[in-house]
Amino acid sequence: MPVVIAHSHLNPGGVNRIIESQIDSLQGEEIKVLVGACPDGSKIKSKNAELHIIPDLNYLERRKYTDQEAMEMLHKIHREIREHLTRDTILHFHNLNLGKNPIVTYAVYLLAKEGVKVFNHAHDFAEDRPSNYSFLEEIIYDNFSQNLNEVLYPNLPNYQFGVLNSFDFDRLKELGVTEDRIEWLPNPVTFDASDDLPEKQVAKQAVCKELNIDADKLLVTYPVRVIQRKNIGEFILLSILFRHRANFAVTQPPQNPLEFEMYKQWIKFCNENEIDIVFEAGQKVNFENLLRGSDFCITTSYKEGFGMVYLEPWLLDTPVVGRDIDFITRDFKNDGFSFPTLYYKLNIPGIKTDFKYLNLKMQMEIISAIISGKIEKHKLFEQNSILNTLFSDVKLYITEKNKTIIKNNYSLQGYGIKLQKRYKKMVG
Structure with a gap:
């Protein structure tokens, strides 16, 4: 089963660690990793996963965009992601709804409308960060004239969610996502304490x-x-x-x-x-x-x-x-x-x-x-x-x-x- 894991970057931090853990936990699967930036891809490559740097996935500069600018970026991002997908690919995207790059959020929504199987792994929510949520509105509503809630939480059977805790599980249900499309996925604790630890x-x-x-x-x-x-x-x-x-x-x-x-x-x-x-x-x-x-x-x-x-x-x-x-x-x-x-x-x-x-x-x-x-x-x-x-x-x-x-x-x-x-x- 081909799996494409995607995120805005692989900078050191919590999401990066979880991506590495996912690759370790999915041994035997065909895995590609798509990111906007990657200071050091050696760990990913050492796990026999393909690594592809797509700069357009990284954080989007916070400014006003004309409709034409936004549309051109959308087509480019849509194409760049699409070329890594097959009919059976799972597109496992991390923090897609955080609002760091609303054009990526919208592109993945459109891919899901076309039938791509999307697993939106929500570590954080734009609803908790007012400036991020405003940025999503500026792009998705103002530039693309789309309903923001529909783009963030589409009612599609092939668009599913992973959450880290029961609070976010309940939050998604309140936002209209049916329970059968939500996976409660607490992070694995992979801290490997040495066997020869000192007293x-x-x-x-x-x-x-x-x-x-x-x-x-x-x-x-x-x-x-x-x-x-x-x-x-x-x-x-x-x-x-x-x-x-x-x-x-x-x-x-x-x-x-x-x-x-x-x-x-x-x-x-x-x-x-x-x-x-x-x-x-x-x-x-x-x-x-x-x-x-x-x-x-x-x-x-x-x-x-x-x-x-x-x-x-x-x-x-x-x-x-x-x-x-x-x-x-x-x-x-x-x-x-x-x-x-x-x-x-x-x-x-x-x-x-x-x-x-x-x-x-x-x-x-x-x-x-x-x-x-x-x-x-x-x-x-x-x-x-x-x-x-x-x-x-x-x-x-x-x-x-x-x-x-x-x-x-x-x-x-x-x-x-x-x-x-x-x-x-x-x-x-």
């Missing part, structure tokens, strides 16, 4: 020595690329509250130039206020050793597509604490997962709004006020009782139970079986 304390000593930090303190790591929705300000605030007990590290810088200015401002702020965050720790030490040596992994993110950060660290015996995203974690909890200390809100004395909703300037002002003593630390602990137990010891049986659930419910093999069943159903 946790040995790993911690080595990592702390490499990072030049005090190994007698807790090591708290945020295994993330710093972008807006990861809410790095909250992570920095927590580092202030627990600076006497813990070292805080975050693993990767942003790649998107639009995010980099925010990142530089936070680094400058930390330097000016002598806040000892270890930035880019994942580039300074071995990532697996870092997670193994950490006492806790933390997340302060307020938006996730799947939430891999809640799962992977447990495989290295590292508990996960931090901010809860209920529509993400509810699926894990329904599987039997135990999370020792997650919180839904961070209250600030004198502020009515959850800290996550504040802009960068206000977050910096609050952190400065905590450092100067204008906001007393003990009041934060009084208003957020979860902080008193945030870094409490986690029982061994909880760690072992969570590891077992990951291995049983989120395996690559199970993922591949689900995918192949859905493909076969589509081919008939």
Whole structure:
């Protein structure tokens, strides 16, 4: 069964990892990968998949287009995708509806109208990103005079969807997609911990020595690329509250130039206020050793597509604490997962709004006020009782139970079986 996996790019990140996992899980199938950009295609090629770079699939420049410009691009993209398809091909497109390239979205819709079997793998939704949704409207409604909902969620038996969680499953049903055309496809956890891992304390000593930090303190790591929705300000605030007990590290810088200015401002702020965050720790030490040596992994993110950060660290015996995203974690909890200390809100004395909703300037002002003593630390602990137990010891049986659930419910093999069943159903 020929499968064409498509995405706007293969830049390092979550979708790229899932594409690699899909190829691994579909061994024996004939697979092509179509992307707009690819910094390093060696992993894809090493998996015996054909790789084709089609620059027109990449993000579309955000500007006004004339009807003629849009139509010319549409015909070109339609042709470029069509030439890789046969009658039985499954076109498995990632984040097609996100609004990064509305002309690609419309081209694939037209291909589906022609009978192409489309599997729209939705990691994120334009409905959650107003500027993306506006861009879709500008192109699909203004340039092509098409109903946006019909293009995004067509009522076609050969146009089916994959979602990462039950929340998005229900969302698609509310948007008019029938249940039989939706596959609930949680991401596989493919983090392959080495068999010869050092003892946790040995790993911690080595990592702390490499990072030049005090190994007698807790090591708290945020295994993330710093972008807006990861809410790095909250992570920095927590580092202030627990600076006497813990070292805080975050693993990767942003790649998107639009995010980099925010990142530089936070680094400058930390330097000016002598806040000892270890930035880019994942580039300074071995990532697996870092997670193994950490006492806790933390997340302060307020938006996730799947939430891999809640799962992977447990495989290295590292508990996960931090901010809860209920529509993400509810699926894990329904599987039997135990999370020792997650919180839904961070209250600030004198502020009515959850800290996550504040802009960068206000977050910096609050952190400065905590450092100067204008906001007393003990009041934060009084208003957020979860902080008193945030870094409490986690029982061994909880760690072992969570590891077992990951291995049983989120395996690559199970993922591949689900995918192949859905493909076969589509081919008939």
